[in-house]
């Protein structure tokens with residue numbers, strides 16, 4: 008066992024940190040949020056140039072041939088600055104294409120993803136009606152959406168015939184789309200599995216959530232150490248310090264369960280329970296952390312000129328998308344205790 | 349002890365309901381637009397209209413004495429009325445500060461002339477009030493405020509800044525806390541004023557909030573002249589007056605109505621979730637909390653009916669309420685599944701539940717945070733020693749900034 012990252016992984020993290028910290032400043036995030044698409048295309052180009060979008064794609068198609076652990080290192084850095092770019096959606100969908108796609112499909116999409124010329128996404132929110140896909144993240148700027156058909160994934164052109172798309176705004180202020188499909192042509196990813204992609208999405212979300220939680224908590228530590236009430240820094244009141252401590256414990260629990268799941272998936276090991284444990288911590292722990300960090304900012308947290316509220320909103324979004332804490336717990340129960348009820 | 353309506357209370361409830369049915373439309377989650385926790389012009393106008401209707405019908409200020417235009421009724425009656433009113437599509441939310449907090453404060457501390465001037469228009473919904481207490485440097489530690497007022501003949505000259513002032517942009521008057529004796533210990537050098545918001549030198553700047561609306565403001569005060577007649581209580585005796593205001597604020601927030609269990613159950617049913625064992629447990633837990641709040645509310649109403657001002661029990665209630673709201677927000681959004689992650693008009697029920705989520709945390713902050721309520725309970729109910737304080741008996745001036 009070894010809980011440390013190798014040199015290559017450390018370099019990926021450092022590079023991602025440098026780009027996200029340098030580019031996704033509070034001002035920039037705010038400006039993008041005010042735009043129509045809420046997509047930081049300049050940052051997207053920078054990520055592509057730094058070869059971070061092709062990180063986990065095969066070298067034959069312009070990628071670096073790394074895996075999910077490296078992607079999670081990037082996503083953690085993205086979560087730290089709540090940057091509005093579709094890294095998770097695009098890269099996990101591209102990984103599915105790389106894993107299951109035909110040579111033609113790979114040749115068509117993977118180089119474009121690596122160059123930052125294509126946005127991919129997937130429609131994995133459960134829906135009662137398969138012709139109506141709800142809350143698909145980034146579909147408004149996507150070139151292809153992976154949609155579940157049976158247990159498999161198909162490529163769908165969201166701008167093609169037979170697809171009607173309505174935009175909506177989500178809790179984290181991103182744009183999502185509801186897609187209504189009526190006779191649209193799709194292209195099968197042969198032998199693909201919805202579950203395969205969902206697992207990677209969940210772990211990627213958990214990695215993003217770790218970034219959100221740790222940055223929100225650092226912001227809170229700084230804020231409560233500098234703000235004085237009753238002639239003392241707020242952080243010296245146990246009512247504040249103990250809550251921050253609880254948030255720290257939850258963040259570390261999120262971190263270790265996320266790495267466990269990422270490592271197992273990346274190593275090709277069975278990860279059914281590990282993924283759900285990570286998702287549960289990301290959902291329940293993540294939500295607790297952002298309630299605490301928001302609360303410890305007092306009235307300051309309500310003012311949207313101050314950035315902490317975005318962490319609150321992202322934390323909630325990451326917590327409740329693709330199933331929140333309670334459905335996750337039910338699924339985990341079935342995995343570890345066997346399906347009965 | 350009796351938790352049920354007495355025959356007189358039941359008669360009062362029936363009378364109230366009949367009157368409400370004749371004057372207001374029922375509240376319906378399918379059609380009623382949420383107020384979005386904001387103070388839009390249209391919302392303000394509706395509140396004013398409703399308050400006037402209440403007044404004309406004899407239902408405004410149920411616990412207020414008749415001499416001030418009230419009904420002279422009991423706290424229990426006020427509770428019954430607000431329970432019944434919650435079933436209708438009406439609000440008088442913009443008067444929370446005025447009627448809920450300033451009115452009772454003026455009755456307890458103001459001169460006859462002040463009561464005469466302010467209480468009537470307040471109750472009729474003609475004048476809206478705001479609370480100019482918090483400052484950038486004085487939130488939980490309100491007594492650390494530094495907005496200065498200096499006596500100048502028959503007037504006071506006020507300079508400083510307030511923040512998070514709800515509804516200031518619509519208000520005719522504000523209640524204003526100022527530092528008037530920097531040589532006294534911090535609680536003893538504060539004066540409480542009524543200030544006309546149209547006075548030159550007052551600059552109100554809206555702050556856009558997480559809910560997407562501008563409900564509160566920054567208020568800058570530059571050489572604002574306030575007549576000496578506007579002092580409430582004694583000069584440098586403002587803290588005592590503010591304590592009354594804050595006690596009523598707690599009772600008001602803790603007694604908040606908003607979403608009822610009925611609404612939550614309806615949502616669970618419409619999402620088809622009521623057969624799920626986990627959902628049923630969560631609903632049952634929420635139901636239990638609704639019940640606790642109802643009974644805590646009865647206790648506060650009983651105290652009020654016996655003429656006792658709100659005490660530490662309103663801290664218990666505010667704390668229970670704000671924690672309940674937070675848990676409820678997580679529950680309702682999880683009931684909705686993916687749709688719970690949509691905002692505004694894109695969300696189910698015109699975004700009511702999402703707004704509830706975006707608002708809930710602020711009830712844990714405004715009116716004294718959860719931690720401050722716990723301190724009140726520790727010190728005043730349990731009799732625990734106070735947190736060690738370095739600032740109690742030293743002159744305000746001597747406290748390092």
Ligand SMILES: Cc1cc2nc3c(=O)[nH]c(=O)nc-3n(C[C@H](O)[C@H](O)[C@H](O)COP(=O)(O)OP(=O)(O)OC[C@H]3O[C@@H](n4cnc5c(N)ncnc54)[C@H](O)[C@@H]3O)c2cc1C
Nearest residue numbers: 244246302303305306481482487488512514710714717719
């Ligand atoms: C929606 C909203 C509306 C408001 N409307 C008004 C208004 O109309 N008028 C007005 O005057 N004010 C208003 N306020 C301001 C409100 O009263 C203050 O925000 C509140 O008193 C807390 O002060 P603060 O924001 O400075 O937080 P701080 O006091 O800085 O507190 C920050 C955090 O530290 C914690 N903390 C502080 N002291 C202690 C302690 N001793 N022990 C343990 N923990 C502690 C708090 O619980 C909080 O979590 C409003 C606030 C909100 C959110």
